[in-house]
Amino acid sequence: MKVAIVVFPGTWSDDDCMYAMHQVGADPYKIWHTEKSLNNPDLVIIPGGFSYGDYLRCGAIARFSNVMKSVTSFSKSGGPVIGICNGFQILCEAGMLPGVLMQNDSLQFRCQDTYLKPNSNALSSPFLDKLDRDTPLKIPISHGSGNYFVDGKTLDILENQNRIAFRYSNEFGDIDQKYNPNGSINNIAGILNESGNVLGMMPHPERACDELLDSTDGNAIWNSIIEVVRHKE
Amino acid sequence: MTQFNASVYIKLKNGVNDPQGLAVISGLKQLGFEAIDSARVGKVIDIKLDAESEEQAKNDLTEMCEQLLANPVIEDFDISITNI
Numbered sequence: 001m002k003v004a005i006v007v008f009p010g011t012w013s014d015d016d017c018m019y020a021m022h023q024v025g026a027d028p029y030k031i032w033h034t035e036k037s038l039n040n041p042d043l044v045i046i047p048g049g050f051s052y053g054d055y056l057r058c059g060a061i062a063r064f065s066n067v068m069k070s071v072t073s074f075s076k077s078g079g080p081v082i083g084i085c086n087g088f089q090i091l092c093e094a095g096m097l098p099g100v101l102m103q104n105d106s107l108q109f110r111c112q113d114t115y116l117k118p119n120s121n122a123l124s125s126p127f128l129d130k131l132d133r134d135t136p137l138k139i140p141i142s143h144g145s146g147n148y149f150v151d152g153k154t155l156d157i158l159e160n161q162n163r164i165a166f167r168y169s170n171e172f173g174d175i176d177q178k179y180n181p182n183g184s185i186n187n188i189a190g191i192l193n194e195s196g197n198v199l200g201m202m203p204h205p206e207r208a209c210d211e212l213l214d215s216t217d218g219n220a221i222w223n224s225i226i227e228v229v230r231h232k233e
Numbered sequence: 234m235t236q237f238n239a240s241v242y243i244k245l246k247n248g249v250n251d252p253q254g255l256a257v258i259s260g261l262k263q264l265g266f267e268a269i270d271s272a273r274v275g276k277v278i279d280i281k282l283d284a285e286s287e288e289q290a291k292n293d294l295t296e297m298c299e300q301l302l303a304n305p306v307i308e309d310f311d312i313s314i315t316n317i
Contacts, residue, residue: 057304060301060304100304102249102250103252104252107252107253107256183250
């Protein structure tokens with residue numbers, strides 16, 4: 001599986017994503033933001049970091065780059081795209097996902113393990129289809145602005161179309177405000193676009209990819225998409 | 234073409250939680266300003282631009298706000314223009 005990892009000035013998780021892709025046997029390469037071609041990947045990752053210094057709003061400037069035009073058309077043709085942390089913020093600002101990531105309600109930068117409950121009813125998505133949706137995933141967060149917000153009408157649409165991918169939970173999968181590290185509406189940790197091929201999530205699955213890191217749960221997401229892609233070939 | 238000075242005020246919409254504003258309230262109260270009722274934190278962007286008329290300048294600035302300066306999901310904007 002060919003994986004394009006997009007790099008902006010200020011991206012910091014690109015090497016982590018490279019490492020995680022090697023862990024699961026994928027074939028990753030980096031794409032600098034000025035590039036126009038993605039080189040025919042099977043998956044695009046927009047990693048975390050502080051693209052363009054978080055100027056104006058997190059993720060607001062990245063959408064003007066050459067590479068984002070290619071990412072948009074790749075996703076429109078059904079190609080799977082995952083935006084992690086700052087990548088999620090970028091996908092929202094680029095209009096590929098609804099809503100916005102606001103400053104954490106605690107005003108603190110949070111760097112900690114979280115548990116994510118995959119939504120059992122979530123719509124079909126290459127990121128979730130081969131994943132055990134009953135088992136919570138232990139995946140860390142590392143952000144100051146992960147407080148997901150949308151207006152009530154859009155939230156209803158997301159819920160009714162089963163586009164919530166993950167919610168913050170405890171290790172048993174119980175979802176509650178007290179396990180929510182940033183104040184996200186409806187305890188949302190990750191959402192899908194209408195067709196399920198674009199996923200945005202604040203937690204970092206690429207940092208839960210090795211026993212040394214105390215969790216390999218992030219690999220469940222990568223293995224799901226690998227299996228879906230292999231099935232297509 | 235005339236040059237205009239504009240200030241664009243970006244504010245959080247009513248009803249959108251503003252933890253920064255809450256922290257400001259708590260800080261002011263600790264300083265003894267007990268009478269404070271609310272505080273909302275926004276930002277100001279000062280822009281100098283050329284336009285045919287003040288109306289044209291306002292239209293251009295509105296477009297800038299809608300396309301980049303404000304995020305319509307959570308933010309409102311006000312534009313104030315002065316002729317140089």
